[in-house]
Amino acid sequence: AQTVTQSQPEMSVQEAETVTLSCTYDTSESDYYLFWYKQPPSRQMILVIRQEAYKQQNATENRFSVNFQKAAKSFSLKISDSQLGDAAMYFCAYRGYGNKLVFGAGTILRVKS
Amino acid sequence: DAGVIQSPRHEVTEMGQEVTLRCKPISGHNSLFWYRQTMMRGLELLIYFNNNVPIDDSGMPEDRFSAKMPNASFSTLKIQPSEPRDSAVYFCASSLWGADTEAFFGQGTRLTVV
Numbered sequence: 001a002q003t004v005t006q007s008q009p010e011m012s013v014q015e016a017e018t019v020t021l022s023c024t025y026d027t028s029e030s031d032y033y034l035f036w037y038k039q040p041p042s043r044q045m046i047l048v049i050r051q052e053a054y055k056q057q058n059a060t061e062n063r064f065s066v067n068f069q070k071a072a073k074s075f076s077l078k079i080s081d082s083q084l085g086d087a088a089m090y091f092c093a094y095r096g097y098g099n100k101l102v103f104g105a106g107t108i109l110r111v112k113s
Numbered sequence: 114d115a116g117v118i119q120s121p122r123h124e125v126t127e128m129g130q131e132v133t134l135r136c137k138p139i140s141g142h143n144s145l146f147w148y149r150q151t152m153m154r155g156l157e158l159l160i161y162f163n164n165n166v167p168i169d170d171s172g173m174p175e176d177r178f179s180a181k182m183p184n185a186s187f188s189t190l191k192i193q194p195s196e197p198r199d200s201a202v203y204f205c206a207s208s209l210w211g212a213d214t215e216a217f218f219g220q221g222t223r224l225t226v227v
Contacts, residue, residue, distance in 0.1 A: 091155070096212055103155060
């Protein structure tokens with residue numbers, strides 16, 4: 001069974017600084033997708049970034065980028081130039097070709113002004 | 114499209130009562146997921162459907178929980194009888210079939226069992 005682990009329950013970052021959120025996963029599949037979702041206090045779930053396992057190049061979306069290490073089954077999210085609006089719960093997720101979408105426990109990110 | 118619609122937004126019920134949560138997925142989406150979110154366990158997948166057929170219900174905690182999808186535009190999650198430990202936020206999400214597709218979430222139902 002696929003599992004996703006986020007070992008950091010909570011992280012803090014100073015405004016304008018960079019922060020990295022960690023995620024590891026376990027799977028026996030060779031191709032799959034990984035996602036980061038953001039959940040602000042409104043409870044809305046927002047897709048931040050996605051990465052296909054077969055692509056070696058790390059995905060980037062504006063200030064958000066990932067460090068994907070397939071052999072280590074690691075998928076971290078880097079947020080550059082942190083803004084107050086980045087404060088939220090961040091979830092790492094795995095989706096294989098069986099279509100099952102599995103999430104980690106989440107990391108609360110606090111941004112200090 | 115209005116997005117994934119869940120009802121009710123909030124539900125307060127007494128222990129032992131039956132609770133039914135409802136979800137209308139985005140039109141055209143053929144995959145539907147039910148999740149439960151708690152501080153302790155994060156976002157747990159309870160069950161998911163493809164083309165209205167339940168594929169994996171291994172996350173359903175007990176026989177008190179059941180889910181149905183009678184057609185492509187409606188799904189329910191029922192808890193009978195409800196217990197205080199069922200208190201959580203329940204999310205429904207839908208997507209197109211495919212590992213690369215984005216899942217869209219409803220606003221969730223906050224369930225409180227007293």
